Amino acid sequence: MPNVHFLDVTNRDGVQTARTGLSKFGKTMVNFYLARLGVAQSEIGFPFLFHEAPYVRAQVALAEAGVFGELRLSGWCRGVPQDVERAAPLGLKHYNLSISTSDYMIQNKFRGRLGREEIIREMTAAVRVAKGAGALTVGVNAEDGSRTDDGFLLEFALAAKEAGADRVRYCDTIGGDTPGRIRERFARLASGAAMPVETHCHDDLGMAVANSVSGALGDLDAGQDAWINTCVNGVGERSGNADLLSTVLAFRHGFGLDAKIGDPLDLSWARRFALWASYALGQPLPYNQVGVGRNAFAHESGIHADGALKDHGNYELYDEATLGPFPDDRHARAGRVVLTGEYGGKAGFRHVMDGLGAEVADEDLSFRVVQLCNAMTGRPLTDDELRLIAAHPRELSLLFPGY
Numbered sequence: 001m002p003n004v005h006f007l008d009v010t011n012r013d014g015v016q017t018a019r020t021g022l023s024k025f026g027k028t029m030v031n032f033y034l035a036r037l038g039v040a041q042s043e044i045g046f047p048f049l050f051h052e053a054p055y056v057r058a059q060v061a062l063a064e065a066g067v068f069g070e071l072r073l074s075g076w077c078r079g080v081p082q083d084v085e086r087a088a089p090l091g092l093k094h095y096n097l098s099i100s101t102s103d104y105m106i107q108n109k110f111r112g113r114l115g116r117e118e119i120i121r122e123m124t125a126a127v128r129v130a131k132g133a134g135a136l137t138v139g140v141n142a143e144d145g146s147r148t149d150d151g152f153l154l155e156f157a158l159a160a161k162e163a164g165a166d167r168v169r170y171c172d173t174i175g176g177d178t179p180g181r182i183r184e185r186f187a188r189l190a191s192g193a194a195m196p197v198e199t200h201c202h203d204d205l206g207m208a209v210a211n212s213v214s215g216a217l218g219d220l221d222a223g224q225d226a227w228i229n230t231c232v233n234g235v236g237e238r239s240g241n242a243d244l245l246s247t248v249l250a251f252r253h254g255f256g257l258d259a260k261i262g263d264p265l266d267l268s269w270a271r272r273f274a275l276w277a278s279y280a281l282g283q284p285l286p287y288n289q290v291g292v293g294r295n296a297f298a299h300e301s302g303i304h305a306d307g308a309l310k311d312h313g314n315y316e317l318y319d320e321a322t323l324g325p326f327p328d329d330r331h332a333r334a335g336r337v338v339l340t341g342e343y344g345g346k347a348g349f350r351h352v353m354d355g356l357g358a359e360v361a362d363e364d365l366s367f368r369v370v371q372l373c374n375a376m377t378g379r380p381l382t383d384d385e386l387r388l389i390a391a392h393p394r395e396l397s398l399l400f401p402g403y
Contacts, residue, residue, distance in 0.1 A: 003262025004216055004226045004251055006244065007041040007198065008034050010277075012076045013241055014231040015045070017281075023376045024055040024399050025385070026280045030232065031059060032388060033273040035071040038264040039244070040227075043096060047075035047087035056090045058398035065395055067388070070264075072137075079123040079140060088133035096169060097126045098141035101148040101156055116152060123156070124163035131164040139198060139227075141169040146177045150188060157193035167196045167227060172211060175204025175239065179214035186218025198227040201242050203234060208242040213250050213257070220259055232277045233285065233292075245270050245323075246290040253318050268324035275327050276382060291323050330355065331380035341374035341381060356383055358390035365393040372400050 011027045022030070027045060034042045047056045059073055075092045077083035079099030087095075099119055100109055106116070114122070123140055130138045140160040142148055148156075157168040170186065182199075190197045199215035201208040216226035234243035248267065251259055274292035278285045287295040297320045299308045307314035330352065331339055340352040349367050353360050360366050369389050373396070374381055381389075389396055397403050 001260055002220050002223060002225045003260050004220075004228065005040040005262050006248065006265075007043065007074075007227050007229050008039050008231065008244055009043040009076075009200070009229050009241065010034075010231045010235065010244075011045050012043040013200075013229075013237065014235040016237050017235050017240075018237070020235070020281050020283055022280060023373075023378075024052075024058075025373045025376050025396070027055060028058065028062070028396070028399070029276065029280065029385060029388070031062075031068055031071065031073065032384070033232075033269060033276065035068040036266065036269040037244075037273065038266050039071065040263045041072040041074055041094065043076050043229075044073050044092075045075065046077070047090050047092055048077050048083040053090060054399055054401050056092065058395055060091045061395040061398055062392060065392060067392055067395070074137075074139075077126070079119075079126045081122070081125045081129045084126050084129040084133065088129070093134065093136045095130045095135050095137075096139040096141055097123065097130065098143050098169075098171075099123050100144055101142040101152060102144035103149075104147050105144050116155075120156060120159045124159050127160060127163040127165050137166045138164060139167040139169050140165045141171055141198075141200070143171045144173045145170040145200075146172040146174070146182070146185075150185065153185075153189055154192045157189060157195065157197075161193060161195055165195075167198055168193065169198035169200050169227075169229070170215065171200040172202055172208075173200075175202035175208065177201065177211050178205075178207065179210045182211050183214040183218040183221070186215045187221040188218075190219045190222035190224040194224075196224045196227055198229055199242070200229040202236065203239040203241065206239075208234070208240065209246045209250060212242040212247050213254070216251075217257075217259065225262070226259075233274055233281075233283065233289065235277075235281060235283065243290060245274065245292065249291060249318065267322050270323040272324060272327050272384065276384065279379070279382070280377070291320075296320070327383070329383045331382060339380055340370055340386070342371050344371070352386065353390055356387060356390075358387050360390045362393050365397060366390050368403065369393045369396050369400075372403065 074094035079097040199212040201211040212228050219226035230244035231241040234240040299305045340349040
């Protein structure tokens, strides 16, 4: 039976969100939390960009040290050979290569520079470079796939497969798809190409999660594994991407969904991740955010309160305990508290690490990495961040060339 897998793109599409952003250490923490949640793959960023290179090296080192468990780390490149050639020396083993495929973008974005033949030629050349450099998996992204006709989508996918690609990503780039339509299109494409099709859905009509679930079901209809792109808290360009937790919960608790999740998910980290991301991104969680908002399990009206007091299952679809505890981090406590950071000293550093029960691998290096990470983020470090620094200062120091 084919499985559903989750490929989170917070560190690529999520960080492109206007009026927000994450430091390289923040992106590292996203990978840390995705690994704890048991997600299959993280699209960690843009390895062909010069300022991503130290970050990518640090992620590879952390992965080799076992910090990320079985989480796959993948890089996003444009679907041209030059990007992959620049990225290859960094050692990533998974890639997604992206190029526009719709007639609309051929006309209005490429403006005659590339046609369908050139798009396929560039994309297949990039796939061959990635595979030749030792990539274990390569996905190709049909940007604006939802406005690309079925015939060219299949031609694009088959050419990618012949070049060595493992999956094709169908991007609903402007968020205009609908659940019934996307399921049918995924089933046709996955069946015709005999390969998995990834969902990549934007929320411009508020249907990113519904479209992601429906597209995945189209994969399963065709007998192929489904790969769903998500972002923590639904962040992403414009109105955002499919929310990670909402999509997982839909497959776990949605009525009539008979699908097997192939990732070893542990949602007891869901609240810690969501609240950390809100803090790090500077984006307050809506009160009604699925699973993790302040009102997600709150009841006031008489009928609802009475029913919930008798049995929470009367008005709650799933048990909030499965989402884990809300964080109670040192940096957020009121009253007298000692923190450690950019301008802190050794006494405060030791006090904080002792209070966390953290075993510090290298005190001098850990102390310096705490200062550097605090300077990078511009905000007090969280308990999870401090624990990671204490345990893996050497790998994290790669974020800061020269230190």
